Amino acid sequence: MSEEFVLANARYGKDKVRVLRVVRSGNEDDKAGRHHTVVEYNVTVLLEGEIETSYTKADNSVVVATDSMKNITYYLAKVSPHILSPERFAMHLGTHIVSKYAHIKKAFITVEQLRWSRIVIGPNGQPHGHSFVRDGEDKRLVNVEIDGTSPSTLLATVTSGLTDLLVLKSTNSSFDSFVRDEYTTLPEVDDRIFSTSVDLSYVFSKLEIPLPKDEKLLELLVPESIAEGSVWDEEVKERTRRATLDVFAEDDSASVQATLYKMAGRILKENAGIDSVSYALPNKHYIPVDMRYIDVDNLTPAKAEVFTPLSAPSGLISATVKRK
Numbered sequence: 001m002s003e004e005f006v007l008a009n010a011r012y013g014k015d016k017v018r019v020l021r022v023v024r025s026g027n028e029d030d031k032a033g034r035h036h037t038v039v040e041y042n043v044t045v046l047l048e049g050e051i052e053t054s055y056t057k058a059d060n061s062v063v064v065a066t067d068s069m070k071n072i073t074y075y076l077a078k079v080s081p082h083i084l085s086p087e088r089f090a091m092h093l094g095t096h097i098v099s100k101y102a103h104i105k106k107a108f109i110t111v112e113q114l115r116w117s118r119i120v121i122g123p124n125g126q127p128h129g130h131s132f133v134r135d136g137e138d139k140r141l142v143n144v145e146i147d148g149t150s151p152s153t154l155l156a157t158v159t160s161g162l163t164d165l166l167v168l169k170s171t172n173s174s175f176d177s178f179v180r181d182e183y184t185t186l187p188e189v190d191d192r193i194f195s196t197s198v199d200l201s202y203v204f205s206k207l208e209i210p211l212p213k214d215e216k217l218l219e220l221l222v223p224e225s226i227a228e229g230s231v232w233d234e235e236v237k238e239r240t241r242r243a244t245l246d247v248f249a250e251d252d253s254a255s256v257q258a259t260l261y262k263m264a265g266r267i268l269k270e271n272a273g274i275d276s277v278s279y280a281l282p283n284k285h286y287i288p289v290d291m292r293y294i295d296v297d298n299l300t301p302a303k304a305e306v307f308t309p310l311s312a313p314s315g316l317i318s319a320t321v322k323r324k
């Protein structure tokens, strides 16, 4: 009798592979001249392909162990010339796995990069050669999908962005003219605090990577097209973070929705290689304290100076903006 169910989809892999990589570029013999760069990544590797029988027939012959995925991640962290760019490293990892295992058709690589910024020392602000500071809880987040279903090329979809960028502005934010009915208790305000924790992601135009013929190259390094690709350069990261902060600070905000749309538009204007931009912006409410108990006006927007953060609930405003 045939079973009454089938495997609808399957994807598996390793999560939270934590890696810190030191890149040494100065004169190591001279303690004072040592110049290092560090990156810290949390990597997720997930695979799809001809792996059904591992679920349906207990057939482990199709299983690349998740432990091996962890080992490949460490190995490429050691040898990849792309380690300092999370986008390129993720592409290297994904293309390496899909081209090495014929029955693995797709790789989904996520790289979360934690902040380690160079410490600036002394009165003249000298960047230190090998000391770093966690100067923010925001993270860079990169998702790469490598599609190896076609025989001669790999198709890469690269999504990049940031999470947990906490911002607050203390004026130039209003919210009025919204629906008023029997459920409405929120007063209209021409001035309020606007605070959010920015989650931003943007999708680059798809990239075709021709499979290199040289086995060695495939084994060890990335296809040239990744190395040459310039669209993932640091400048894009800097421009998108800058656009987010600039627009947030400068906009005379009519709502989170309206500010979000302007941020996304600026990113699309400034970055030709980006096809669409998504934001998720929690509206982290700060409520003026009602001080009428002591006959003090702290509620009129212009007089509101003491606020209390509302940990929950928060609004959650999200949208994707794309080119026409």
Ligand SMILES: O=c1[nH]c(=O)c2[nH]c(=O)[nH]c2[nH]1
Pocket (backbone or CB within 6 Å): 175, 186, 254, 255, 256, 257, 283, 315, 317
């Ligand atoms: O900018 C805002 N957008 C909303 O949709 C909303 N809803 C709400 O209660 N406050 C706000 N603020």
